[in-house]
Amino acid sequence: MPTLFTRIIDGELPGRLVWEDDRAVVLLTIAPITDGHALVVPREEVEQLTDAPDDLLAHLTTVAKAVGRAQQAAWGAPRAALLVAGFEIPHLHLHVLPAWDESSLTFANARQGVPGAELDAAAQRLRDALRAAGHGAHVPADPEVPAP
Template sequence: MSVFMKIIDGEIPGRFVWADDVCVGFGTIAPITDGHVLVVPREEIEEYTTADDTTVAHLSVVAKRIGAAQQATFSSPRAAVLVAGFEVAHLHLHVLPAWDERSLRFDNARPDLPAEQLDAAIEQVRAALRDAGHGGNVPLEMSSPALG
């Protein structure tokens, strides 16, 4: 079982911004920029190229909505989506506010940020998603992938 399945199942804490029947979105513990979110299918799919087209399309739509919320929250000129998947063998899209291409490198990840800073950034994304009309997909509690 992947670490992402353990987060989705509540065995490991997560900071959730999105939940639906197909996927969840939660903050990474090592963000490249504030508000960096991973969009992860609930089904344990190993990599991007083995996922069915319907799942990939759904993940893309969710990433777009989260990216728009990040842009609104952090006043970034772009929202970036990165697909790598080397660190966890479970398909995931990295969605993050971006200011330039040079900063979109995994060696810019910040694994030692205080929990309060991670919580605050993710709560801002959650609020922006609610403000954009996606409140039905924002879990009632940041720590749960369940819908209210």
């Protein structure tokens, strides 16, 4: 059975995509710890970090670095944080988020029920920052209809 992320990647479910390439996608989470909190997800269904081939993991972290720099620019954050947990969905994903201090980097701070318009605005802000950083070839077209 395909994972939730595979269903989003395949277009079966909506997602706020901000990056796409042949090995990975980046989408905004619906439960952000900070505004702009994104998930770097391999297209391949790899269950967890320690199962990932080294070349795939290297690619995912390279994408995470580009996303983190764009988040820093878009939100004025002094750092970009990278978290790997993956207990909620059995499909490897790297959490990348603008960060101001270590104490806020906990899933206990994840906001639930964030209005779709707020998530759409954050996705657009990140897409714009990625384009400004020269990554336009990997940024999907702006959606005409916002995701729910």
